[in-house]
Amino acid sequence: MTSAPRTRSSAELIAAEEPVLAHNYHPLPVVVARAEGAWVEDVEGRKYLDMLAGYSALNFGHRHPALIEAAHRQLDRLTLTSRAFHNDRLAEFAERLAALTGLDMVLPMNTGAEAVESGIKVARKWAYDVKGVPADRATIVVAADNFHGRTTTIVSFSTDDTARAGFGPFTPGFRVVPYNDLAALEEAVDETTAAVLIEPIQGEAGVVIPDDGYLAGVRELTRRAGCLFVADEIQSGLGRTGRTLAVEHESVVPDVVLLGKALGGGIVPVSAVAARREVLQVLHPGEHGSTFGGNPLAAAVGTAVVELLETGEFQRRAAELGVVLREGLEALVGKGVTGFRSRGLWAGVDVDPALGTGREVSERLMREGILVKDTHGSTVRLAPPLTVTADELREALRTLEKVLSRQV
Numbered sequence: 001m002t003s004a005p006r007t008r009s010s011a012e013l014i015a016a017e018e019p020v021l022a023h024n025y026h027p028l029p030v031v032v033a034r035a036e037g038a039w040v041e042d043v044e045g046r047k048y049l050d051m052l053a054g055y056s057a058l059n060f061g062h063r064h065p066a067l068i069e070a071a072h073r074q075l076d077r078l079t080l081t082s083r084a085f086h087n088d089r090l091a092e093f094a095e096r097l098a099a100l101t102g103l104d105m106v107l108p109m110n111t112g113a114e115a116v117e118s119g120i121k122v123a124r125k126w127a128y129d130v131k132g133v134p135a136d137r138a139t140i141v142v143a144a145d146n147f148h149g150r151t152t153t154i155v156s157f158s159t160d161d162t163a164r165a166g167f168g169p170f171t172p173g174f175r176v177v178p179y180n181d182l183a184a185l186e187e188a189v190d191e192t193t194a195a196v197l198i199e200p201i202q203g204e205a206g207v208v209i210p211d212d213g214y215l216a217g218v219r220e221l222t223r224r225a226g227c228l229f230v231a232d233e234i235q236s237g238l239g240r241t242g243r244t245l246a247v248e249h250e251s252v253v254p255d256v257v258l259l260g261k262a263l264g265g266g267i268v269p270v271s272a273v274a275a276r277r278e279v280l281q282v283l284h285p286g287e288h289g290s291t292f293g294g295n296p297l298a299a300a301v302g303t304a305v306v307e308l309l310e311t312g313e314f315q316r317r318a319a320e321l322g323v324v325l326r327e328g329l330e331a332l333v334g335k336g337v338t339g340f341r342s343r344g345l346w347a348g349v350d351v352d353p354a355l356g357t358g359r360e361v362s363e364r365l366m367r368e369g370i371l372v373k374d375t376h377g378s379t380v381r382l383a384p385p386l387t388v389t390a391d392e393l394r395e396a397l398r399t400l401e402k403v404l405s406r407q408v
Contacts, residue, residue: 010043026359028366028373035062038388040371051372051396053385055203056235056346059262060308061387067265070304071297078296083289089299096306097272100244101257104277108270108294108302112234112260113149115271118288119197119230119258120153122273124173125282127194131226138194140230143179147204148197148232160204180210182217189221195228195256196221200246203235206379207341207348215250228255228279234271238262239386242319242344244309249343255279265305270298314386318344324390325382328397336404347382348375355404364403370396 008016010031030048034041038061041047053059060067074089081087094106107122109115120140127138142148144159155163156170164170177184179202189196200215202208222229231254236246238259243249245257256279260271273280292298308314322344329340329347339350351361358374365372365380372380384393402408 007043013043028362028371030366030371037061037063038385038392046369048366048369048371049384049388049392049396051370051382051384051388053383054266055261055373055381056238056240056383057261057264058266059239059386060265060305060314061385062266064265064308064387066308067267067301067304070300071265071267074297074300080292080295080297082291083294087294087296087299089296089303090294093294093299093303093306096303096310097259097263098274100306100309101259101274102253103257103274105275105280107273107275107280107283107288108298109273109290110269110271110292110298111149112258112271113151113154114290114293115234115258115260115273116148116154116197116232117151118273119195119232119256121288122256122275122279122282123195123197123228123230125287126228126279127192129282130278131194133192133194137192139173139175139190139192140194141175141177141185141188141196143198143202144176145179145202145205145208146199147202148199148234179205179208180214182214182221185218186221189225189227193225193227195230197230197232199232199236200249201236201241201343201346203346203381204375205348206350206375207343207346207381209341209343213250215247215252219252219254222255230254230256230258232258234258234260236346238305239309239314239318240344240346240383242322243315246343263302263305264298265301267301268298270302270305272302318386321345321386321388321390321393324393325397328394332397332401332404335401342382345382345384345386345388349380349382349400351378351380351404353378355406361403364408365399368399368403368408370399 013031031043032040033043040050097106124138127133142157148154153171157174158164175188177188233245256275264270326342341348358378358380362372362374374380
């Protein structure tokens with residue numbers, strides 16, 4: 001009788017990765033093998049509450065039944081045609097996503113970085129074809145401390161040395177201004193400006209929320225200047241902040257919205273550029289594309305994601321549970337937390353540096369069954385699935401308090 005293969009331990013699997021995987025990530029030392037809802041389980045059977053949700057890619061939790069069903073159903077029919085042919089799932093996905101965002105047209109892609117790259121290309125093409133900017137002179141204004149991805153073009157306008165250093169020469173055509181500074185933005189915009197590209201909330205920077213009126217000010221400024229407002233909602237969108245899109249907190253409708261992460265339901269990579277018709281119509285066959293963009297499996301899962309959001313249930317959950325999160329964090333200020341920023345089920349928590357770096361605090365929480373991830377310095381991000389319960393949230397906050405007070 002042949003014996004079953006031995007399951008390798010977490011330590012063995014982590015060691016096995018070292019010589020064969022590029023070291024472009026520094027993950028916490030936990031090896032996840034199974035997951036359901038807001039919980040994951042490692043190879044030894046230890047359970048953890050997931051308070052990161054794949055940087056918002058898992059807004060609906062791990063293996064949401066409606067999304068898994070949609071994927072299984074499509075896997076039995078058709079997975080890929082390329083865009084050389086039509087498929088029977090793409091039209092509905094595009095129609096419903098456009099309606100959800102309040103925009104007219106959709107360009108389907110795969111990853112968040114692809115959505116940003118596509119948005120940049122579309123904005124430049126619009127500037128030349130519609131605005132009349134002279135060839136090769138279009139500029140795009142971005143914010144300092146941004147995070148839009150890690151492709152060569154995108155890191156060209158990053159101010160993060162870790163993401164940028166060693167990858168030049170860089171793509172020209174970008175102007176960087178301070179975030180949340182309308183005066184600096186207005187000074188940077190001129191007749192060559194194709195677009196202003198910003199995150200409505202800066203995630204990687206530590207969940208930095210701009211002042212009330214900033215997003216509305218960006219909308220008005222871009223309208224006056226005759227350039228596009230491109231909102232990167234890849235992390236902030238699709239229910240995370242208590243609204244479908246974070247810009248809705250100021251009743252703003254951008255010209256272009258970039259989506260990703262949660263759009264794939266934690267099952268397949270799905271991203272999209274949603275925009276006004278006048279903007280996306282500048283693309284013609286052959287000018288941009290993707291073999292996998294808009295594939296039937298992605299469209300089926302993406303449609304199921306949109307269907308979940310159309311009810312408003314997840315937006316309401318994020319808003320209501322966001323109060324629990326905010327109140328819990330307020331109680332920790334002065335008890336190891338020096339400050340925090342939150343909107344809906346998304347928070348950046350600044351820990352007293354005397355108690356450790358964000359990485360060290362994340363490791364301590366991991367040992368107590370709570371998964372979070374650090375960002376810069378002593379800041380950790382909290383972004384649980386929107387399916388998390390109030391009791392689970394409170395337990396995570398109690399554990400954070402114990403970790404910071406060194407009770408564990």
